[in-house]
Amino acid sequence: MPMIRAEDATKDYDVIIVGSGAGGGQMAFTLTLAGIKCLMLEAGRGYDPVTETPMFQRRDQAPLLGNSTPDKEFGFHDATVDGGWQMPAEPYTQASDKPEEQFWWWRARMMGGRTNHWGRISLRNGPYDFKPRTRDGLGLDWPVDYDDIEPYYTKVEQLIGVYGSNEGLENTPNSPEGVLQPPPKGRAGELLAQKHGKTLGIPIIPIHRAVLTQKLDADRLPAVLFPGNTWAQKIVGDAMRARAACFWATPCGRGCSTGANYQSTTVHLPPALATGNLDIVANAHVREVVVGADGKARGVMFIDKTTGQDVRVNAKAVVLAASSGETVRIMLNSKSTLFPDGLANGSGLVGKYIMDTVGTSLQGQIPALENLPPYNEDGAGGSHFYAPWWLYQQAEALGFPRGYHIEMGATRGMPGGGNPLPDDLGDGAYGSRYKQEARRYYGSFMGFACRGEMIPNDNCFAELDNSTTDAWGIPVLKWHWLWAEHEQRMCDHAERTFKDLIETMGGTVRSVTNGRNRIEPGGKIIHEVGGAIMGTDAATSVCNGFSQTWEVPNLFLVDGTPFPSNADKNPTLTIMALAWRAGDYLVDQSRRGLL
């Protein structure tokens, strides 16, 4: 991937984009194909999925059998570079000593950010999800509704490629005919759960993931996405042709060298670079946004990590897409006489209303899945089925207002690196009996996970910690966290549901329930959104429905920061849809000379 050196970023740029993940990648794609000259600054190093992805590497080829270490917390082969829960050069702090009041912050420092290793689960928010307060009086509404965003969900799905099915379920939108890629066949455990889910009224259906089960239709889609623009069509068509279809092996979390799943580095950045309108500087750690006397953004200051020098670059507009926590941090660190409390923070809401997803899980062992004859279940490198929330009409009776979806893990996945036969089941087995028992139980364990909606609250926020700085002397974030009773009750319900499901499948629950601790700590599900919410006015929000800040009209936020709610649907598809829409709006504004 071609990049330039910091000292060569001297062109007359229209827009500076900070961050190269889902939001930054989408913004670069949208703007450069509209002819806008962009400079992308990425704090991490350059990263090339084609040459760096460990596709077929086995666990016996990795140190410690590929297991997690403090250096690689999701395992050796996971496509996270210079990141994890802790990064020595970029610490963060907690306001409380209590584990349940702390926030876990996962970051990656690499071209493409967390999109290189994300789970690729790509669910649309439904109409309810944009108007939660209207429905139940809690949390915050979005200033946009489903119909505003729908065209962009469709465009993103067409561009990145998402498999799934249209089931017409409540608040679980269909995509227009022909937009989704065909879903992969169900695995044994998924089909078994589907069958028994039915008796409990739980709809288990194909999940949506950003994986190409077929090659993209490069002859048709570019004209749909860029009608009348043959230049853009050619670039996008070429980029689509360069991506292969999934070959049904290798976990997606390692990244995909053939471009068969979505990562910014294989889907957004190549066509954006092909326009000739994008320069990328890696190892560019942005310190602050610089504003002029007119209160508009003039550019940014960044540290060139290669030389340690501070560098200033200018542009007509600035887009922040550094991930919601980092965007908050950059805004709070951008202090000036005009903006003494941080940029575009007149409302005092920058850093407020941070949300994650409500997570809990339960494992079971299913005798029906024991001793199955061997066959290949690798599939699409992630889950094939899930259950969308199915009890919208029963919120009152349930005692918690919002829903969760169920993700499930059931697969005869690549073994090794762990003990396949838990001691209690093995009953002391060693020798050939151990090997027989390991084979018997292999593939018979299933896990169910709750991924639920958290309602924003006043206790979950981030602020600057002026007593701690990162390796470049920049103040870091201090996190505050407290789950509310809603979320706890949701987890109680999820756990009972999973127990029922496991037992209906004839299985037994394996993991112990641990009461109030069953809820995962804040941040643990890595769906951090909020912190600079969108709304209808400058007093109660930081930006408008186009992710444009109220106070600085040429400053846009296109990661998760503008989310005023965090539906149970994993956030990234919505981040991309909002970014594309913000990009179209920015193009329109600049054509009208309004920036």
Place this chain on the structure above:
Amino acid sequence: MSHNYQDQNQNQEPDAFGAVPIVVNQTPRLPRRTVIKWFVAVAASLQLGDAQVFGAEPGPGEPVITANGYGKDPLLNQTHNPGDLWPLTLSPAQRAAAIALADVILPADNLGPAASQLRCVDFLDEWVSAPYPAQLRDRELVLPGLDWLDVEAGRRFGDVFASLTLAQQQAICDDICFEPRAGENFKTAARFFSRFRSLAAAAYYATTAGWEAIGYVGNQPSLTYDGPPDEVLARLGVEQTVA
């Protein structure tokens, strides 16, 4: 304040939700005192002087782990063999005991080769020689455990564990293969055995021979994904619901 890596399980990838029942590096910490107590108990039961037993305790005699980890940006796309990233540290006696024990646990049979043919002890040595907290914790259990095996073999059969007959080795293993049933004097040894079995199996099933032994088929590209075969669907009483 930051998160304490050692005390929390953070291996679960949020959206790559798996169902692996047990992850190897989650053994509860065995405090050093316990290890020492263990050896005191062994010493008492063997009626040996402290000195003889404490010779086996990791400490002054054992190499201290000083190597660095592989950092946050290691080369992923290449093979790393045990010993490449940090030195292996098992003594020849410990290695011999480990190889013998791994083969008792994972012998050659109709399901596949013996652990020793699959380099399992190299992986184990890499594991207990690694500069990370979970592995350092295992080191405190595995090294004395291997030493204990030889002491116990000597006490019962007058030789080191590796030189015993299979039946003699099994006689020792039978006493320590399941912690809930292990006698008071064997509790800690049983914890060692459980951990060792875990690690040996973790290595065994990471190899292609191990895949075959457990029934894993995959890691090979294919033009289609066919899902479970009819035989499996029939056994489960389900239909394939995706066309």
